[in-house]
Amino acid sequence: MHHATDLARRLAANAGAVCRRFLSNGQRQGRYWLVGDVRNSPGRSMFVRLEGPHAGKGAAGKWTDAATGEHGDLLDVIRESLGLVDFKEVCDEARSFLSMPRTDEPKGRWEQNPPAAGGSTEAARRLVSMSQPIWGTLVETYLRARAITALHETGSLRFHPRCYYRPDHGPTEAWPAMIATVTDLKGQLTGVHRTWLDPGGFSEAHLGRAPLETPRRAMGELLGHAVRFGGSCDVMAAGEGIETMLSQRTVLPAMPALAALSAAHLSAILFPDTLRRLYIVRDNDPAGDAAVATLIERTSAAGIEAMVLTPKLGDFNEDLRLLGANALRGILRVQIAPQDVERFMKLAA
Template structure:
């Protein structure tokens, strides 16, 4: 029986019961993730492989985090295990979600009149409209501390980067991992996330230190909002030969020596693996990060692209990623490393800029 101190709301009671079985819920509904310590890690609430979303399997020792609560470090979304179940089973109403939760917990079903079919509100998330408003409030990146930030990473040629903008005081929603006195707003580099037609579906935010010397000293300095799956931050028009990668800075580094090559940043390994292919695409270079998530994304992309008749060619950095290569070795050596990996004829995209 549920403790009498709990709310009489059936949703509140069932959410607590689910939290008591958080690991079992995750293994059942987020089966493509895995347990690491007190957390279950997975790509997102739709059970995409990856590590962006983490679910607390037990309450944190300091009491700041409750079991069953989840946060997506990439998008900033958060919620409870009822949200997980609703997403996993495409539940349209609160009643459908609670019925599914009761089946999982082996609880008896209520009589039909006990709960009217009221729609459950979704976990807080940024909508495409909110993303477009933020993008409209930002200004061109040239002459801002965002340009200074990129320059500190040897990214100095920003020609044609219309997808990037700057916001001087972008709201930052603190998480349980942030200090209690964390600033509510920081300067931020804003990147437009668009679909195949060029419509804005979301934005990516990189919060910056006040002087632009580094990322802001917050728990999650990078977050995205809006509809991300299949979409990305695009540099240049789609063509038969393109480059995709996870991070914005990875692709900006490649653009320092391949400024005319069309590129798409997927923003995470999970989203990179799900990127939608333009109809004209014939050969896809994948600038992968040198880690297990990058390897998994590459494997998935190869499987999907092969079915679509697209040739996939991996691009391997010498260090952990191409920005590390650029800052450590410079443009000439980065270009030399790429020249040996590009398909015959694609080397013409390599151009040294100043």
């Protein structure tokens, strides 16, 4: 198996052929290939060096998008132009291309099965298909290290052992990741959320997440949709983070819940027709306050009762980890409707 650095070098030696194949909407101009962006959009803001040394300043195969500041090598071009999400698949495509660099070569797999656009719902679907259930994986270890024991109805969570991570600067890396499926009210996948994990285990510094600049990223269509735990019901809880909602389900195991993934997306969640009461699980920060205010307005207009659940610390996972399950149970018991205590806490008694 060729190392990624060697693959990138060999691609750079065939930079013109790589660009003709994977950036077909561009054109050569002198020593550069000009195209709209690394996803092969028409335009001229991105330029690829077709000639130059093997490494260092001015190296062949290096590209920069003047409009966005993005930059990288030809492995990135293959990945983004084909909408690939797995590093191995990128390397496989590179090896396949390098064995047949002619412009008149037979159609490859990427032409017979059109690639998904980078960051699209189809790319999200492919990532999910390449992942596996969480049981016995680093995802289960990660969640339990955060004191989360309510792992029932977590089919929306999956594990990928080497999920591609591209930092703003530096080479692409592969880290294990928790893959969360984002679905609409009909259960159709619209996107995914990735949490890259530290294979070294849990620490208070990173809370078990990989030591990356942005260890959590989403792709696909998120607005109005969410990561869901439990079926549809007349009562449900909604909050921002996956870990926050699973912490709540540790003491409210029977209550359906959804994680909107951010305060902005929480304020825009769509309500199922059956919903009569919504528990808004807030984070103790200004963004959480704004999301709560917007949701209260929307639920009131829809004739849905809204009740706010407030953690004692920063969020409910902090309450669970630092105060314990019994303390979290007491915090939530006095904030939910009396009829819901018996209905949704009974499994945790």
